[in-house]
Amino acid sequence: MHLARPVGVAILGLVAACNGTTSNGYGGGGGGQPGANQVFMQDIAFNPSTRTVSAGTTVTWVNQDNTSHTVTYSSGPGSSFDSGPLGPGASYSRTFSTAGTYQYYCMFHGSPGAGMHGTVVAQ
Numbered sequence: 001m002h003l004a005r006p007v008g009v010a011i012l013g014l015v016a017a018c019n020g021t022t023s024n025g026y027g028g029g030g031g032g033q034p035g036a037n038q039v040f041m042q043d044i045a046f047n048p049s050t051r052t053v054s055a056g057t058t059v060t061w062v063n064q065d066n067t068s069h070t071v072t073y074s075s076g077p078g079s080s081f082d083s084g085p086l087g088p089g090a091s092y093s094r095t096f097s098t099a100g101t102y103q104y105y106c107m108f109h110g111s112p113g114a115g116m117h118g119t120v121v122a123q
């Protein structure tokens, strides 16, 4: 498999990459648990609601619901950011270079500190 089939290996790699970004299970409940640097958007909530990471870590949000969400951060340390609408199965990543407490929300289902909102603590 090493030198004899470079083309086959490349194709397998592409298929795996596609599966990783487009077919993540959505539909609520069946998506498993978020990884150490992940936050799931699940049942109109962020799971976990507070994610603590080391400064410099890239956090990835994955939409496990059948409706669109956003990851929106508008006030606090560092620059504001906004994922824009994330459809079912979509993901968004953000690197937290600066230590601080980042309180974000979904524009469709929450507001700062209410409804569908969450916190990233970078330390």
Ligand SMILES: [Cu+2]
Binding pocket: 044, 068, 069, 070, 106, 107, 108, 109, 110, 116
């Ligand atoms: Cu939402």
